[in-house]
Amino acid sequence: MLKFISSLFGIFFFSLCTVNAQLPFDVYGGLNIASTSTTDFSMFDISDWEKYGLKSVNPSSQEGRVRIDLANMKPSSMNIGLMIGALRKINDNLTALFEIQYSLSGIELLATNIGVNYSLMKGDKFNLDFTPKVGYTRGSADLGAISVITGYTPPVILTEGTFNEGDNLSMEFSGLQINLGVTPTYKINDKLSLMGNIGYNLGFTSSDGLLCNGVTVPMTSKGVVQSAGLGSSQAGISPSITSSGLSFQLGVVYKLTDK
Numbered sequence: 183m184l185k186f187i188s189s190l191f192g193i194f195f196f197s198l199c200t201v202n203a204q205l206p207f208d209v210y211g212g213l214n215i216a217s218t219s220t221t222d223f224s225m226f227d228i229s230d231w232e233k234y235g236l237k238s239v240n241p242s243s244q245e246g247r248v249r250i251d252l253a254n255m256k257p258s259s260m261n262i263g264l265m266i267g268a269l270r271k272i273n274d275n276l277t278a279l280f281e282i283q284y285s286l287s288g289i290e291l292l293a294t295n296i297g298v299n300y301s302l303m304k305g306d307k308f309n310l311d312f313t314p315k316v317g318y319t320r321g322s323a324d325l326g327a328i329s330v331i332t333g334y335t336p337p338v339i340l341t342e343g344t345f346n347e348g349d350n351l352s353m354e355f356s357g358l359q360i361n362l363g364v365t366p367t368y369k370i371n372d373k374l375s376l377m378g379n380i381g382y383n384l385g386f387t388s389s390d391g392l393l394c395n396g397v398t399v400p401m402t403s404k405g406v407v408q409s410a411g412l413g414s415s416q417a418g419i420s421p422s423i424t425s426s427g428l429s430f431q432l433g434v435v436y437k438l439t440d441k
Contacts (some may be wrong), residue, residue, distance in 0.1 A: 194223035199344070207270040210377060212433015213264035213326050214283045215293055216291060217383065218321065219426045223252040225409045226368040226417040227331070230338050231270045237334060238412040239257065247331045248345050249409060250392075250399075252421055255325040263286035265431060267295075271439070277303040281315070293319040299365055311365040313379060319387065327351065328394065331412075340405045343397035351394050357387030359425050365433060377434040385425030392421055 229236075229247040237243040263285035270278045277299040285291040297315030330336045330347040337346035370376060376386020392399040402421055408415045417418060 206360070206439055207268045208437045208439060209268055209437040210257060210390050210433055211264070211266040211420075212377070212431060214263045214342050215283075215430040216261050216263070216283065216285060216293070216425065217259055218261060218291075218423055218426020219258065219259065219385075220256055220288055220420075220421070220423050221417040222421045223256045224250045224419060225249065225253055226419060227407050227409050227412070228328075228338050228340070228399070229405055229407050229414070231407070231414050232342060233339070234335075236412070236414060240336055244335045246336050246345075247332050247334040248338050248347070248349075249327070250328050250351065252325070254424055257323045257325065258288040258425070259427065261291055262283040263287070263291065265433065269299070272298075279313075279315070281317075289321050289323045289423070291321045292320060292426070293317055293359065295348045295359075295361065297361070302364070307366045307369045309369075311367070313361075314379070315361040315363075315364045315381075317359055317361075318357070319359045320354075321387075321423065322354045323352060323423055325351040325353060325392075338405070340400065340403060342396070342400040342403055342405075345394055345397075345399075351352065351392060351399075351438045353389060353421070353423055355389035355423050355425075357385065357425075359386065360384045361429060363429065373437045373439070377431070377433050379429070379431035381429045383425050383427055383429050387424050389422055393438065402414045423426065 234245045235243045237245040265283045267281035279297050281295040283293040295317030297316040299311035303310040327348050337344050361383050363379050363382045365379045368376045405415045
C-alpha cells in the first residue's frame with residue numbers, strides 16, 4: 183500500500199509540475215497531521231465457555247480464553263503524513279481546492295478532499311482564508327497480537343471463528359469526513375508562499391469491527407465476555423475508530439499561474 187501511495191503522490195506531483203504554466207491552477211504540498219479518536223477501547227475476553235463450561239467454576243474445564251487488552255492497544259491519536267493538492271481561483275475571494283492526504287506514522291490513513299478557500303483577510307504578504315473541506319477517508323490500524331490466558335486451553339473455538347495465541351488484531355474504517363479550518367499564507371516571492379492550516383475533522387466513518395487474522399470478532403456474541411472475574415457476562419462494548427479530531431498542515435504553495 184505504501185509503495186502504491188508513494189507512486190500516486192509522485193505521479194500527481196510530476197503531472198502538476200510539468201504542465202504548461204498558463205494552466206489555471208497552483209499546487210501545494212507539505213506536512214499533514216490528522217487526529218483519530220477511539221471509543222470502547224477497553225479490556226475483554228473471548229471464551230468458548232458455552233461449549234466447555236467456565237474454568238473458574240470447574241477447574242477441569244477445557245475452556246479456551248484469550249484476553250484482548252484494547253486499552254493498551256489503542257493507536258496513536260495523532261498521525262503524521264503528507265498532503266499534496268491543487269488550487270484554482272474562482273474569483274478574488276474564492277479558490278477551489280483538491281487534496282490528497284496520506285499518513286506515514288500511526289494509523290494508515292488515506293484521504294481525498296475537495297473544498298474552498300474563502301478570503302477573510304488579504305494583504306500584500308499575508309492572507310487568511312476560511313477553508314471548509316469534504317472528502318472520503320479510509321484507515322487501517324494494526325493493534326498487535328492477542329494472547330491465551332495462562333492455564334486455559336487454546337484455541338478458542340466459536341461458531342463465528344477460531345482465536346488463538348499470537349493472532350493479529352486490526353481494525354479498518356472508511357467513510358465521509360468534513361474539515362473546517364483556517365488557512366494562513368505568507369508570500370515569499372511571486373512564485374512561492376508558505377501555508378498552514380488548523381482545523382477540525384468530523385468523521386462519519388463506519389467499520390466492520392475488530393478483525394483477528396481476517397475474522398471479524400463477534401462483539402455481540404455470548405463468547406465475548408468481560409475480563410473481570412473470568413466469568414460469562416457479555417462484554418457489552420462496541421470498539422470503533424473514527425477520523426474525528428484536530429488537524430494541522432504546514433507546507434508551501436507554488437504558483438503556476440501568472441495571475
